[in-house]
Amino acid sequence: MKKILLVCSAGMSTSLLVTKMREAAKEKGVEVQIDALSVSEASTAVDHVDIVLLGPQVRFQKPTVEKLVKGRIPVEVMDMRLYGMMNGKAILEEALQKIN
Structure with missing residues (x-):
């Protein structure tokens, strides 16, 4: 099972995006665990996920999160347009492509 952290x-x-991504995963028949945390809480979860997706409003935190993951997994900033539209399907597909 793939694990995605927003x-x-x-x-x-x-939280709404997590719901939409879970619905998209269910439609695709993909087993995935998707959780959302604040930047300050992310350090507690990065060792247990396959990718970290940053909201556009915290893109400046990317170097900090990259230090936490030590190159083990991808750290990506979500597309601002997709994030704003809460396009869970497209964001899920991008995340799965980057994991594989």
């Missing part, structure tokens, strides 16, 4: 400033703005 990171935003408070972990709140991504």
